[in-house]
Amino acid sequence: MKTQVLKWANLLGETGIYRLLCPGRLPVFMLHRVTEGDDGVPAGLPADQLRSHLQYLSDRGYQVLSMDELWHCLHEGQPIPSRSVMFTIDDGFYDHHDVAAKVFDEFGFTLNFFVITGLLDQQLWPWDDQVSYAINHARVVNTDIRLPSGLVYSVNLEAKSAKTTIKETREALKAAPQTGIYQWLQEEFFEKLDVDFPSSVPPEYRPMSWSDARSLRERGHGVYPHTCTHRILSTLTAAEKREEIRDSLKRVEEELGYSPEIFAYPTGRLADYDDEDVKELGQAGFDMAFNTVPAYVRQGQDRYQLPRFSLPETKADFLQIVNRFEAFKERLRG
Numbered sequence: 466m467k468t469q470v471l472k473w474a475n476l477l478g479e480t481g482i483y484r485l486l487c488p489g490r491l492p493v494f495m496l497h498r499v500t501e502g503d504d505g506v507p508a509g510l511p512a513d514q515l516r517s518h519l520q521y522l523s524d525r526g527y528q529v530l531s532m533d534e535l536w537h538c539l540h541e542g543q544p545i546p547s548r549s550v551m552f553t554i555d556d557g558f559y560d561h562h563d564v565a566a567k568v569f570d571e572f573g574f575t576l577n578f579f580v581i582t583g584l585l586d587q588q589l590w591p592w593d594d595q596v597s598y599a600i601n602h603a604r605v606v607n608t609d610i611r612l613p614s615g616l617v618y619s620v621n622l623e624a625k626s627a628k629t630t631i632k633e634t635r636e637a638l639k640a641a642p643q644t645g646i647y648q649w650l651q652e653e654f655f656e657k658l659d660v661d662f663p664s665s666v667p668p669e670y671r672p673m674s675w676s677d678a679r680s681l682r683e684r685g686h687g688v689y690p691h692t693c694t695h696r697i698l699s700t701l702t703a704a705e706k707r708e709e710i711r712d713s714l715k716r717v718e719e720e721l722g723y724s725p726e727i728f729a730y731p732t733g734r735l736a737d738y739d740d741e742d743v744k745e746l747g748q749a750g751f752d753m754a755f756n757t758v759p760a761y762v763r764q765g766q767d768r769y770q771l772p773r774f775s776l777p778e779t780k781a782d783f784l785q786i787v788n789r790f791e792a793f794k795e796r797l798r799g
């Protein structure tokens with residue numbers, strides 16, 4: 466039923482009716498991993514699916530905005546073009562350069578990369594991916610784990626799927642101080658699940674290089690910081706927040722030779738950052754920041770809390786955001 470309604474709604478969307486009724490809204494999409502199928506990328510969006518989305522935009526003359534173009538809309542009041550979209554990709558893994566960027570290059574479209582500088586510096590791999598890795602390699606399937614918050618989480622991989630266990634563990638970890646999260650993972654979490662802690666970053670989580678990042682900039686893509694360690698900012702002390710924001714900015718400046726003024730919060734829900742972080746970003750010289758609240762960017766909204774949609778895999782879900790049917794529904798809801 467829902468599929469049928471969406472099909473008709475999208476056919477109507479082809480006429481441009483929702484874009485006409487809901488002007489001034491820009492969908493900014495967020496990608497994670499992208500795979501050609503034989504490259505070992507864990508749980509990635511198939512590159513051909515991405516191609517098919519971009520082909521749609523290309524065929525219909527959509528404009529894929531760069532950060533500069535968005536800046537002009539938000540700072541100088543230039544109208545947001547009715548046929549426009551924007552794309553971002555978070556974290557900085559190898560497939561972002563080797564697969565995703567190549568697909569965007571095929572269409573001459575801009576992609577904006579938010580990179581974890583500690584990952585590109587090969588000092589760490591993200592805590593949330595360490596959680597998935599440990600659960601997927603667990604030799605102990607049933608154990609109680611004391612979380613950094615002091616609460617106990619019971620892992621029972623016979624009763625619950627790995628996917629659910631990963632999700633629940635990550636949620637619990639987002640809600641507690643993350644100061645010592647990396648040490649805790651290695652000493653408590655991997656230990657309890659009897660998983661060998663890899664001596665170097667597992668191949669599926671390896672980063673792109675800084676030289677890849679420089680090449681992206683030369684090809685017209687954007688590269689911006691996404692903290693040093695991907696820890697949830699709202700759980701950190703003032704000194705740690707400052708370090709995550711300022712040091713990641715500094716690393717991008719050093720490696721790419723320019724001042725990136727745009728930032729994306731790790732995991733990016735409203736609970737994952739706070740007013741102090743927004744203030745710190747402003748003081749450090751940042752000018753815009755993205756969260757992960759699924760909504761359209763509009764003129765006049767808080768530039769440090771720009772929303773993003775997760776890029777849907779299915780064409781129907783992608784179209785309803787692109788053709789502004791989502792915005793029309795928002796309007797109907799009042």
Ligand SMILES: [Zn+2]
Nearest residue numbers: 555556731732
């Ligand atoms: Zn991220």
